[in-house]
Amino acid sequence: MPTSLTLDTARCSEGKLTLRAAGEIDLSNVDVFDQTLGAATAEAAGRGETLTVDLTAVEYLDSAAINVLFTRADHIRLLANPLLIPVFKVSGLSELVAVESAG
Numbered sequence: 001m002p003t004s005l006t007l008d009t010a011r012c013s014e015g016k017l018t019l020r021a022a023g024e025i026d027l028s029n030v031d032v033f034d035q036t037l038g039a040a041t042a043e044a045a046g047r048g049e050t051l052t053v054d055l056t057a058v059e060y061l062d063s064a065a066i067n068v069l070f071t072r073a074d075h076i077r078l079l080a081n082p083l084l085i086p087v088f089k090v091s092g093l094s095e096l097v098a099v100e101s102a103g
Contacts, residue, residue, distance in 0.1 A: 005029045017044045022057035025065035055080045056102040
């Protein structure tokens with residue numbers, strides 16, 4: 001059974017494209033996360049923008065989710081739940097992607 005995950009792509013008040021995720025990202029739902037992130041990244045890149053991936057409402061992500069973020073590292077910035085910051089540091093993702101803590 002897939003873990004609960006909600007994904008929403010919208011333009012924020014400044015007009016920049018943002019992908020907001022809520023719940024948990026793991027092997028059971030990583031494919032939908034990957035597809036949604038890919039589409040949003042392509043849309044942002046088509047406008048010469050960097051996609052903001054808002055993970056402030058994500059409580060857990062596994063290595064499959066980290067791998068998906070790595071594949072798009074050149075085209076995203078992360079806004080993250082403070083609990084996830086150590087994961088981004090240990091994995092090395094924070095060396096490639098701008099990561100901002102939401103707390």
